Amino acid sequence: MTDALLFREVTKRYGRRAAPALDACSFRVPTGAVCGLVGPNGAGKTTAFSVVSGFLLADSGEVSILGEPGFSPARLKGRLGVLPQDAELPDRHTPPELLVHLGRLQGLSAAEARSESERVLTLVRLEDRIDSAIATLSHGMRRRVAVASALVGRPELVLLDEPLAGLDPVQAHSLRDALAALRGQTTLVVSSHNLAELERICDWVVMLDHGRCVRQGPLSEVTGQRGVVVWELAGDPPLSALTEHLPHHSWRRDGTHWVQEAPAGADLDAASVVVMRLLVEAGVGVRGVQRGVSLETSFLEGRD
Amino acid sequence: MTELRDIGLIASFEVRRAVRTWRALALIVLYVVATAGAAYVFTQIIGAAEQSLASTLGVPATDTPGTMLTELKANREFRGALSQAVGGTDQLDALLQWPLLAIFHLWFSFLLVPFFAASASAESIALDVRTRALRFEALRTGRLEIVLGRFLGQLLLTGLAAAASIGGVWTVGMLYMVGHTPLGLATGLVWFAVRAWFFSIPFVGIGVACSQLTASPAWARVLAISMTAGSWVALGIARWLETRGDGWAIVADLLIQILPQGWLMTMWAPGLDWMVAALVCSALGLVAVGLGYARFAGRDL
Numbered sequence: 001m002t003d004a005l006l007f008r009e010v011t012k013r014y015g016r017r018a019a020p021a022l023d024a025c026s027f028r029v030p031t032g033a034v035c036g037l038v039g040p041n042g043a044g045k046t047t048a049f050s051v052v053s054g055f056l057l058a059d060s061g062e063v064s065i066l067g068e069p070g071f072s073p074a075r076l077k078g079r080l081g082v083l084p085q086d087a088e089l090p091d092r093h094t095p096p097e098l099l100v101h102l103g104r105l106q107g108l109s110a111a112e113a114r115s116e117s118e119r120v121l122t123l124v125r126l127e128d129r130i131d132s133a134i135a136t137l138s139h140g141m142r143r144r145v146a147v148a149s150a151l152v153g154r155p156e157l158v159l160l161d162e163p164l165a166g167l168d169p170v171q172a173h174s175l176r177d178a179l180a181a182l183r184g185q186t187t188l189v190v191s192s193h194n195l196a197e198l199e200r201i202c203d204w205v206v207m208l209d210h211g212r213c214v215r216q217g218p219l220s221e222v223t224g225q226r227g228v229v230v231w232e233l234a235g236d237p238p239l240s241a242l243t244e245h246l247p248h249h250s251w252r253r254d255g256t257h258w259v260q261e262a263p264a265g266a267d268l269d270a271a272s273v274v275v276m277r278l279l280v281e282a283g284v285g286v287r288g289v290q291r292g293v294s295l296e297t298s299f300l301e302g303r304d
Numbered sequence: 305m306t307e308l309r310d311i312g313l314i315a316s317f318e319v320r321r322a323v324r325t326w327r328a329l330a331l332i333v334l335y336v337v338a339t340a341g342a343a344y345v346f347t348q349i350i351g352a353a354e355q356s357l358a359s360t361l362g363v364p365a366t367d368t369p370g371t372m373l374t375e376l377k378a379n380r381e382f383r384g385a386l387s388q389a390v391g392g393t394d395q396l397d398a399l400l401q402w403p404l405l406a407i408f409h410l411w412f413s414f415l416l417v418p419f420f421a422a423s424a425s426a427e428s429i430a431l432d433v434r435t436r437a438l439r440f441e442a443l444r445t446g447r448l449e450i451v452l453g454r455f456l457g458q459l460l461l462t463g464l465a466a467a468a469s470i471g472g473v474w475t476v477g478m479l480y481m482v483g484h485t486p487l488g489l490a491t492g493l494v495w496f497a498v499r500a501w502f503f504s505i506p507f508v509g510i511g512v513a514c515s516q517l518t519a520s521p522a523w524a525r526v527l528a529i530s531m532t533a534g535s536w537v538a539l540g541i542a543r544w545l546e547t548r549g550d551g552w553a554i555v556a557d558l559l560i561q562i563l564p565q566g567w568l569m570t571m572w573a574p575g576l577d578w579m580v581a582a583l584v585c586s587a588l589g590l591v592a593v594g595l596g597y598a599r600f601a602g603r604d605l
Contacts, residue, residue: 055439055605073446074306082443087436092324098440101317105310105444149440 234285314453406492425511513596
């Protein structure tokens with residue numbers, strides 16, 4: 001699989017004496033992936049997005065974007081869509097006026113840009129606010145206009161920095177559905193503090209901390225979906241029986257949950273049947289089962 | 305071609321945005337009021353000069369300015385003052401074919417336009433860098449296209465202000481002064497407004513250049529106005545250096561060539577000679593924008 005985005009040893013400092021926002025950071029995002037870029041405040045997520053978008057110039061290292069060496073508005077015209085985290089929209093215009101302008105700058109004709117504007121505004125459910133000046137829209141609506149701007153012209157690579165920030169639950173739900181619908185149409189990189197939200201739409205994860213990539217890969221690998229089962233039980237499990245029947249599996253308590261770690265290549269489906277039978281025989285109720293740990297747990301483990 | 309298209313798109317968006325911004329409209333209205341007000345004061349000065357002349361000549365005076373323009377234009381003191389302002393008696397004679405009010409408007413525009421143009425255009429980029437709104441365009445086109453588009457947009461806005469001022473001055477001229485026809489005054493004002501617009505180009509360039517240096521619109525404006533004022537001071541220094549001998553005269557000559565005000569007298573030239581100054585002013589404007597771009601091209605947005 002080719003990479004839509006590739007960082008090689010990228011370093012960026014805001015000032016000579018400042019700690020690096022990106023510190024020899026290397027990661028990749030495969031073409032077609034829906035990637036979650038996760039990390040705590042100051043991890044370097046927004047800086048990474050800004051370097052890709054050409055807003056910030058890296059001090060060293062290489063960035064490959066859709067096969068192009070670094071950001072170039074001429075070579076990437078219309079191929080890259082970005083939602084900057086804290087950029088204010090030019091607010092004197094209506095959403096269609098702004099989106100048509102941006103679409104035309106991407107190389108679309110006036111008619112194509114108008115059609116694209118209608119499409120993306122429908123996608124973010126703002127089709128009924130096309131006559132309102134952006135200045136009169138709520139924060140959430142402006143956020144959706146900004147998301148729409150990143151989707152104009154169906155770019156091959158879309159970077160969304162905190163797209164759900166400031167949205168109410170209904171808006172967040174509808175936008176998450178809209179983003180999930182992009183799977184297979186474009187390579188999507190989404191940064192968010194809300195790991196539960198990200199987990200629902202991502203299939204690839206890049207974890208940043210202190211400007212470095214601490215973990216990356218398919219979501220299933222990062223969260224251990226191939227070797228870990230998390231059980232939420234009404235009581236303690238029959239550990240001796242479990243160890244007897246599944247001798248290569250290990251068990252550990254994690255708060256209110258029990259984590260079953262299987263050896264590489266184990267048949268987790270078959271093993272789960274055995275565990276369920278032993279739990280029932282021991283009279284231990286099962287409240288929930290999850291393949292792999294949550295993205296949040298995985299991230300916290302990665303930081304340790 | 306793509307670059308030119310992008311420059312045009314950005315310029316057009318800049319104009320539409322500015323027209324919807326009260327601040328830009330307020331500046332244009334201020335410019336119109338200032339030029340119309342100055343024109344009114346000028347008509348009163350002409351009226352006073354005519355009354356004084358009538359008293360000297362022993363003829364009856366009238367209250368309407370412009371009734372003794374023929375005599376006034378022939379008056380030696382009046383001609384002396386005017387010829388100093390426009391760069392010589394030959395140029396003055398050629399210019400006096402135009403309505404006096406139009407000539408005054410051009411002279412006043414030469415004073416006002418630099419500050420207006422530099423101040424208004426100083427916000428064009430700095431504000432969007434501060435709010436990061438510039439990122440939406442910077443993702444889609446080159447920084448040079450953005451800068452040139454904003455520069456062109458500001459030139460169009462300055463042209464809009466110059467055009468609007470024609471209406472104000474024309475109205476004042478028709479209400480408070482006689483001695484010119486409506487069409488004659490309008491033609492003179494339009495023809496001279498074009499010259500004033502060309503003279504604004506270097507100062508729009510200075511404004512856009514300053515706007516590229518900082519993310520603070522206020523600081524960019526202070527810088528642009530200071531540089532504009534500084535260019536007048538530099539002209540004064542150059543004129544002084546001219547009188548100090550050969551070596552200094554060369555320095556002075558060089559300085560005068562690169563200052564827009566150094567071409568001011570050529571701007572008054574009759575016929576099409578003023579177009580040389582217009583071309584030089586256009587080039588100076590682009591050089592100013594280019595100097596700002598040298599910093600802007602390599603900075604974080």
